[in-house]
Amino acid sequence: MTGYTVLAVGAPALLAERVLVSQSTRLVGFAWCIYECFRYAQLIRKRARLGLALPSLAHRFRLWGVACSAQFTGALIMLLSTVVPIPLSANYLIQSPLAAAAVICIGLAFFPPANYIRWISADDSRPA
Secondary structure: OOOOOOOOOOOOHHHHHHHHHHHHHHHHHHHHHHHHHHHHHHHHHHHHHOOOOOHHHHHHHHHHHHHHHHHHHHHHHHHHHHHOOOOHHHHHHHHHHHHHHHHHHHHHHHOOOHHHHHHHHHHHHOOO
């Protein structure tokens, strides 16, 4: 679990405060990213209605927003696990699908396969 600090039972309170602060700042960054991605996807959809942008671009912003949402949820779970003890196996069962969802969304946004491009392009032909 790169980038995360797991507190041991009886860890000093100062360390707990530092972990809470670092996890909280991570949450703020992800929340901002989520807001900006979905807001910009809406702006691009409006531009697409006027013919100034491709609807597939709005779709890519939504994919990025979903990836950020998965990362936000993972960081929130890590923050909660510093306060409420969560078994490591349960943590992995929750974190793994979130990480997989984030990777798939980022992959589709930046490296879409041909079938996916055709599917999105067919969606582009509809009015936005």
